[in-house]
Amino acid sequence: MPLQFPFSAVVGSDDMALALVLTTISPEVGGVLVRGEKGTAKSTIVRALAAVLPPIDVVAGDRFSTDPRDRSPLSPDGPFTADAPTETRAVRLVELPVGATEDRVLGSLHLERALSEGKAEYEPGLLARAHRGILYVDEVNLLHDHLVDLLLDAAAMGRSTVERDGVSVEHAARFVLVGTMNPEEGELRPQLLDRFGLTVEVAAPRDPAQRVDVVRRRMAFDADPETFAASYADAERDLTARIRAAQERVAHVVLSDAALLKIAEVCAAFEVDGMRADLVTARTAVAHAAWRGRSRVVLDDIRAAARLALPHRRRRNPFDAPGLDEDLLDRVLGDEEPDPDPPEGTDGRDGEPDRGPDGDGADPGTSDGPAAPTTGPHDGQDGGSLDGQDDGGADGAEDRDASDDAAAPPHDAAPQPGDRPGDQPGSPGDGGEQPPGTVAASGDPYRTRLFTVRGTGAGEAGKRSRAVTESGRRTGSRRSLGGSDTAGSLHLAETVRAAAPHQVARGRRSGSLRFRADDLRVATREGQESNLVLFCVDASGSMAARRRMEQVKTAILSLLLDAYRRRDKVGLVTFRGHGAELALPPTRSVDIAATRLQDLPAGGRTPLAEGLLRAAEVLRLERVRDPRRRPLLVVVTDGRATSGPDAVARSRQVAAHLAEAGTAALVVDCESGAMRLGLAGVLAEHLRAEHVPVSEVSADRLTALVQDHVRPTGGPTGAPTTEGAA
Known part of the structure; x- marks a missing residue:
């Protein structure tokens, strides 16, 4: 096993080191969530923690790490006698992959025994292995919600209950849950965030001297791990002794x-x-x-x-x-x-x-x-x-916010010659158009209608569109492809049904069934998937009226909040002047998208075709990177096209191309007033997209529309075609 970087040699990250130590002293604290930018040694310090924790005594041969002093052990391998042999071992650090299945986490039927011997025997999962140790989830924000629920429930209750595949087992599962995440890749839901006991923000040190120390130590470790680890051996032993003393003292x-x-x-x-x-x-x-x-x-x-x-x-x-x-x-x-x-x-x-x-x-x-032993040359966790x-x-949070602001894409604020009168800036008075580059604020977000991608997908689990997923209601079965394809999805009844007709040919006279690999069937389930919601936003002069842009930004902010709740990825393309730009590449972090949106200025011509072309290119690249995730293109515009020759014809041609490619789209019509041209509706026809006025994005507005179209006797006269409210 390769040497880990010493815990006491990590530079900075004082709050993170303190939180990890405190939750190992008192596991009832509830674990630690570490948020931070990439390259801040989050994983390094978590993996180094296990090496400084005091070893534990366990019942020899027990798969569930039972404490010999526990008078009522919750172990399926029990009961144990008072003189049962014991052994001392190091605390385990169990890593949970983001792509793990529910069966891998909880444990399930021992497949080999079930098929060869006909016995329903429980095979422990990661929660059992992590008992009295550390369960580490890197990129916990990318973990499926139902798995996060399982982890947090087990951490809170101190035990895991498995009821599936003919197995009924309960075992102890008391562990320190540690999750790390990069906020740029998406947030945890608030109710899940609250279940972590402690949370810390980490950032790279800004002091050049500290950064030099980080690089020097890392290079020294990579060059000679044994010598570097030996130089911190005394500090590691002192830290272990201090943690052991604190664990003994905490109850008093x-x-x-x-x-x-x-x-x-x-x-x-x-x-x-x-x-x-x-x-x-x-x-x-x-x-x-x-x-x-x-x-x-x-x-x-x-x-x-x-x-x-x-x-x-x-x-x-x-x-x-x-x-x-x-x-x-x-x-x-x-x-x-x-x-x-x-x-x-x-x-x-x-x-x-x-x-x-x-x-x-x-x-x-x-x-x-009592005087506490030091953990390294700097009396603590590397410089603190x-x-x-x-x-x-x-x-750390202030630095990250500042970097986010600095990374906001620049916008060309200069007016373009030859703009249409409707695109030129007007009086900055209330409700009039603003000077080019003016940034309008948004209002409070509201609950939106649910917009979905048509058909049935096969993407990551989420809460938007219908899809074949690993969780959800069972709809049938299919032949197993072998390997990890059977994990968490064995359809036992269909497997037996597939093997039964071949028992005579396989020489079975009595006893258990004889199975082969091609008999295995896995369940197919239908649930909901998350999607890529790509916003293509018109920021031209025709959108620059103060009230209009405020209404538009509020609608987009509300849709972003809806995308967050449904676990979608989001991206933002804006177009104004003579071109379009990718203001935010597709990401899970909707708060960064909201920041980009708030800083979005408006003014200039309307290069609608360029905006749609840029969106099409983003979708093409994302289809290569993540082919399972289906996109939903949300075009926010009044439908005007004023940049370049044949602007209207070009925009409609690009829209037709997107439609031919099968891109699911939604056109949010921002045109208002008595003299409407209806250009956004025409664009929606070419995109084969749903057309929704910006005032009807709200779920409450939809409810009012439905009520207006219902007869007093309760008979419908016609209602908007939609999939309901969020």
Whole structure:
């Protein structure tokens, strides 16, 4: 097994290192979600963590890592006698691939035994292997939602229950769940985000000296891993000893009523939803006190816990920036310690004797407890303390936001000669057209209608269009292709039915059935898939009226929010002046798309054909990169085409080409007023697309339209053809 980069040799990432250590001290904290840009050592530090954790004792030969001290072990391999042999082994780091199936995670029927011996025997999955260890999911935001639900439920309950394929098993599954993700590739749903106990933001160091240190250490490790690891061996052993001491101390740390009240005040001040934030903050504060060698929780512990447990719980929608107002945190906490001196001979809990690690009832506010061993040359996690008392967490988010703004594509704001009078900027008064390059704000997003791709696809699971997926209702079976094709989808009844007619020819006289590989059948299931929603937005002068552009941006923002909820990828093409540009390549990050949209100016000619051509090229490339994901092209325009010779004819020709290619499309008509030309409707006909006025994108508007078309007696006179509201 190759050597891992030492945990104590990683430069920076102090908050991440602290969060990982605290959740291993107290697994009840609920795991860690690490958000950060690419190349910030997220995976490196997670994989290095297992090497510094104290080894554990397990019952020898047990597949479920049962603790010998557990009086009621939840293991299918049990029961165990009091003198059962034990063994000591290192803590496991189990990595869950993004493409794993549900059976691989939970475990399922042992296929070989079932087919050869006719026995229904359980084969453990990754949750069983991760018990009392670390379960690591890289790119957790790309994991299917139902798998994330399984992981978080198991982490919260401490056990896994399997009821499938004739198997009924329950086993212990207490592990530290660690997920890493790049926000540019999409966000987790808020309800899933809340289930992670702690969240940290990581970013590459901005200090040149630190960056030099990162490169120097990495090059030294790559050149001679053994020598480099040996130079940090003492720091690794000290860190292991400190974690072991904290794990033994955490059960005796005092969390007073005053400290709990302070935690409640902090959670209330930040207006977090539910009570999970209070519980996680309290557990994290206790773990932090144990890590710092204290016998009771003090303000510093609550502050450190709040910085890790609250930022991600303040988000109301994916467009809210994560983070925590540390000035507000300091104001709520104040300077007065929450735990006054307890009566002599007690620890402040109803007169019980002091159970602190020192047993001396010392005032925690005046001492950090026993001196803690260092973890490396810099007394902590590479250039900083593992206690995380500096302000590094907020800087990463600010740096990322600044880089996002800087990366916003430039727009040509100059007016184009020869523009139509309707495309020229008018008076900047209310409702009039704005000067070229003017940026209009959007309103609050609303619930939109559901727009889908026709037919049945076979893409990644999502919540938009109908598709054959790995989850959903079972609709039939098909012959297995072999290899991993049987995982998680064996159709046992159809497999038996396929093998039954051949038993005599295979020489079966009695006993179990005789199977061959070509007998295997896997279930086919119908569910919903996610799609690529590509917005092609008209940003020309005819769209520059303040109220119109505000309405358009609000509609697109609402559709983006809908795409986020349905797990779609999104992209943004804009056209104005004499050309079109890809403002945002297809991505899962709808918050970046929202940022690009808010910064979108308007003005100039209307190169509709160029916009459609650019969209067609993006779709062609994406079809090569991700052939299973079906696209939905959303053209947001008033239908005008004013750039270049034969602009109208060219735009309709390109639209017809897209239609011939089978591109599913939607035209959002932005034309308003009494003198409508109906050009967007004509464009929709050439695209063979659904035509929807921008005012009817809202699901509430659709409901009102349907009610207007229903007779008083309840008989319909005709309703819009749509698949319903979101």
